Amino acid sequence: MRNGAAIACALALGACSQAAPPPLTGEALIARGDYLVNNIGGCNDCHTPMTPQGPDLSRALQGAPLGFAPTVEMPWAPVAPPIAGIPGHYTEEQFVTFLQTGVRPDGSRPLPPMPAFRLNEDDARAMTAYIQSLPAATE
Numbered sequence: 001m002r003n004g005a006a007i008a009c010a011l012a013l014g015a016c017s018q019a020a021p022p023p024l025t026g027e028a029l030i031a032r033g034d035y036l037v038n039n040i041g042g043c044n045d046c047h048t049p050m051t052p053q054g055p056d057l058s059r060a061l062q063g064a065p066l067g068f069a070p071t072v073e074m075p076w077a078p079v080a081p082p083i084a085g086i087p088g089h090y091t092e093e094q095f096v097t098f099l100q101t102g103v104r105p106d107g108s109r110p111l112p113p114m115p116a117f118r119l120n121e122d123d124a125r126a127m128t129a130y131i132q133s134l135p136a137a138t139e
């Protein structure tokens, strides 16, 4: 019995020593967000002005009219608003929550084709840090 208890204890300690790595911060967090926004999220496809060569990344996420529309009648927002630098009606925490729930701070939800993202907290924080680092539209 005593040995059994000692083994269980050692196993538990082993599990503890493999704690999750600390959360990313600073430049590493922004780099992770860059990857999520530009390689996975597809945010530029709608929120960045489009050119024949693709999204104009010198104006990344500064808002744009959509270059496409549905072929059937459905709820639809024809313009993707600017989000670079994070819109003024969001705090950083509210933006993180939006990316985890799809719900704006005022309780509303954006119309299609804005997807309702359900990111985990680490990914939502990384995307937020990156988007916050981008220059907001000047006009």
Ligand code: HEC
Binding pocket: 037, 041, 042, 043, 044, 045, 046, 047, 077, 078, 079, 080, 081, 083, 087, 098, 104, 109, 110, 111, 112, 113, 114, 115, 117, 127
């Ligand atoms: C398929 C097009 C599309 C994609 C892809 C897309 N969006 Fe959107 N997004 C929109 C549209 C259109 C709206 C405006 C909806 C409305 O007015 O109801 C919107 C609204 C938003 C809003 C709400 C802005 C506000 O003022 O409250 C945020 C934040 C946002 N998008 C962030 C993102 C992020 C971050 C990504 C990528 C992870 C992304 N969007 C990808 C089309 C898109």
